[in-house]
Amino acid sequence: MAATILDGKAFAARVRGQVAEQVAQLKEVHAITPGLAVVLVGEDPASQVYVRSKGKMTVEVGMKSVEHKLDAATPEADLLALIQDLNSDDSIHGILVQLPLPDHMNEDMVINAIAPAKDVDGFHISNVGLLGTGQKAMVPCTPLGCLMMLRDHHGSLSGLDAVVIGRSNIVGKPMAQLLLGDSCTVTIAHSRTKDLPDVVRRADIVVAAVGRPRMVLGDWIKPGATVIDVGINRIEKPEGGTRLVGDADFDSCAAVAGAITPVPGGVGPMTIACLLANTLTACCRANGLPEPTGLTA
Numbered sequence: 001m002a003a004t005i006l007d008g009k010a011f012a013a014r015v016r017g018q019v020a021e022q023v024a025q026l027k028e029v030h031a032i033t034p035g036l037a038v039v040l041v042g043e044d045p046a047s048q049v050y051v052r053s054k055g056k057m058t059v060e061v062g063m064k065s066v067e068h069k070l071d072a073a074t075p076e077a078d079l080l081a082l083i084q085d086l087n088s089d090d091s092i093h094g095i096l097v098q099l100p101l102p103d104h105m106n107e108d109m110v111i112n113a114i115a116p117a118k119d120v121d122g123f124h125i126s127n128v129g130l131l132g133t134g135q136k137a138m139v140p141c142t143p144l145g146c147l148m149m150l151r152d153h154h155g156s157l158s159g160l161d162a163v164v165i166g167r168s169n170i171v172g173k174p175m176a177q178l179l180l181g182d183s184c185t186v187t188i189a190h191s192r193t194k195d196l197p198d199v200v201r202r203a204d205i206v207v208a209a210v211g212r213p214r215m216v217l218g219d220w221i222k223p224g225a226t227v228i229d230v231g232i233n234r235i236e237k238p239e240g241g242t243r244l245v246g247d248a249d250f251d252s253c254a255a256v257a258g259a260i261t262p263v264p265g266g267v268g269p270m271t272i273a274c275l276l277a278n279t280l281t282a283c284c285r286a287n288g289l290p291e292p293t294g295l296t297a
Contacts, residue, residue, distance in 0.1 A: 002254060002255070003227075003253075003254040003255075003256075003257040003258060003259055003260045004153075004258065004259040004260075005254075005259075005260065005261075005262055006149055006153060006226075006228075006259050006260065006261045006262075006266060007262075007265065007266075008145070008149065008261055008262075008265055008266040008267055008268060008269045008270050009265045009269045011148070011149055011152065011269075011270065011273075012145075012269035012270050012272070012273040013269075013273075015148065015270070015273040015274070015276075015277060015295065016057065016060070016061055016273050016276060018277075018292075018293075018294060018295060019061045019273070019276045019277055019280050019292070019295065020060070020061040020062055022280060022292045022293070022295075023061055023062040023063055023280060024062055026280075026283065026284075026289075027062065030287065030289065032283065032287055033062070033063065033064050033091075034063045034064065034093050034094070034279050034280050034282075034283035035063065035064035035065075035066065035089075035091045035092045035093050035094070035279075035283075036054075036058050036063055036064070036065055036066070036092070036093070036094040036095075036096065036120065036275075036276075036279045037066040037067075037068065037086050037089075037092045037094065037095050037096070038051050038054055038055065038065075038066070038067050038068070038096045038097075038098060039067075039068045039070065039079070039082065039083070039086075039095070039096070039097045039098065040067070040068070040069050040070065040098045041070045041071075041072060041074055041079060041097075041098070041101055041102060041105070042070075042071070042072035042101075042102050043072060044098075044100065047098045047099075047100075050098065050272075051067060051069075051098055053272060054096070054272055054275065055067055057272055057273075057276060058276060058279075061276055063276065063279060063280075064091065064092075066092065068082060070082075072102050073102075074102075076104065076105045076106065076109075076110070079097075079105065079110060080109075080110065080113050083095065083097070083110070083113045083114055084113070086114075086118070087113075087114065087115040087118065090286075092118065093118060093279055093282040093283040093286055094118055094120035094275075094278060094279035094282050094283075095114045095115070095118045095119065095120065096120055096121050096275065097110055097111065097114070097121075111123045111124060112124055112125055116138070117138075117282060117285065117286060118282055119138050120138060120141075120275055120278040120279050120282055121138075121140060121141065121275075121278075122137065122138040122139045122140035122141065122144075122174065122278070123140065123169070123170070124138070127139075128169070128174075131174060131177050131178075132177055134181060138278055138281070138282065139174065139178065139278070139296070139297045140170060140171070140174045141270075141271045141272075141274035141275045141278060142170065142171050142230060142267060142270070142271045142274070143171055143174040143175040143178050144178070144270075144274045144277070144278070144296075144297055145267055145270025145271055145273065145274045146175060146178075146207060146228050146230065146267055146270070147175075147178045147179070147182070147297060148270065148274070149228065149261070149267070149270065150205060150226065150228065151182070153226060153259055154226070156182075157179065157182040157183065157184050157205070158182065158183040158184075159183060159184070159185070160184050160185070160204040160205055161184070161185050161187075161202055161203050161204045161205070162176075162179045162184040162185065162186050162187070162203060162204065162205040162206075162207065163186075163187045163188075163189055163199060163200050163202070163203035163205070163206050163207070164176045164179070164186065164187070164188050164189065164207045164209065165189045165190065165196075165200065165206070165207065165208050165209060165210045165215075165216065165247070166188075166189075166190060166207075166208070166209035166210040166211070166230070166247075167188055167190045168209065171207075171209040171230055172188060172190075172207075172209050173188070175207050175209065176188050178297055179205070179207075181297065184205065187199060187202075187203075190210065191210065191212075196220075197217070197219070197220040200216065200220040200221065200222075201220060201221070201222050202222065203222060203225055204222065204224075204225055204226065205225065205226050205228070206220075206221065206225055206226070206227045206228065206248075207228045207230060208227065208228070208229050208230060208231055208246065208247035208248045209230035209231065209247065210231065210247050211231060211233070211247065212231070212233070212247055213231065213233035213235050213245050213246075213247065214233075214245055214246070214247070214248065214249040214250075215231075215247050215248070215249075216229075216247055216248040216249065216253060217249050217252055217253070218249060218251075218252025218253045218254075218255055218256045219252070219256075220253075221253050221256045221257050222256075223256055223258075224257070224258035225256075225257050225258060226257065226258055226259045226260070227248055227253050227257045227259070227260040227261065228261050228266075228267060229246035229247055229248045229250075229260065229261050229262075229263050229266055229267065230246075230247065230267050231245075231246040231247030231248070231263060232244060232246070232263060232264070232268060233245050233246065233247070244263055244264050245263055246261075246262075246263030246266070248260070250262065250263070277292065277295035277296070280292050280295065281295065281296055
């Protein structure tokens with residue numbers, strides 16, 4: 001039986017719709033408009049595309065969108081000063097500094113300059129620690145999107161065996177923490193894991209976030225398992241040009257899995273949707289209001 005395709009594009013549209021409804025209610029009942037500030041340093045083409053998309057979708061759900069575009073040669077001190085201004089701005093509830101930054105800037109220092117309550121990327125060391133100890137945190141957007149899709153497909157995740165392939169601070173580690181929070185039995189695997197295919201074959205849930213195109217093969221997958229493919233890799237096509245593929249070999253995995261996310265159109269669209277959800281959550285917390293329904297970990 002062919003796997004169920006988990007349509008991240010459609011799911012993300014539903015999430016944005018939920019955000020828009022709750023933003024409209026905030027405006028009507030409390031006269032509060034959530035605000036998201038995005039800072040872009042330099043001219044990285046991919047980053048420019050992401051920032052434009054984030055700004056467009058922020059406005060579409062009724063939020064305030066602020067963009068700061070800085071020259072690649074901007075001194076680090078100037079960026080840190082801008083972040084402090086945004087930290088102090090009560091109309092801004094979420095701050096995102098688009099990565100990567102120019103080489104002369106210390107990414108850790110910049111990320112940790114953002115007020116933890118406004119860190120809608122969930123990268124600040126305080127939020128990492130809160131998530132790791134099971135406390136209320138701002139959660140990184142991509143893992144949050146994966147968790148939402150898994151909950152929607154499975155209902156309860158309690159007792160399921162999950163393998164996360166990849167140990168990055170952005171996806172692998174926080175994904176494992178979120179799955180633990182939902183009472184999964186979690187293994188973090190990576191490029192040096194011995195007998196990796198055998199480790200993956202035990203899993204009811206496989207989250208592939210290792211950054212290697214088509215690395216996870218169908219004979220690694222337990223029949224009926226759910227495969228969440230976080231990878232976005234550009235490869236050459238035999239006839240010329242390029243195309244995007246995930247970390248899982250889609251065709252062979254889909255022949256065995258019970259459900260799978262495609263690339264593109266799977267996890268990717270959920271990242272911006274969850275950024276908007278995090279901004280709404282930050283706004284509610286800042287104003288002492290109940291957190292948005294169905295949009296948090």
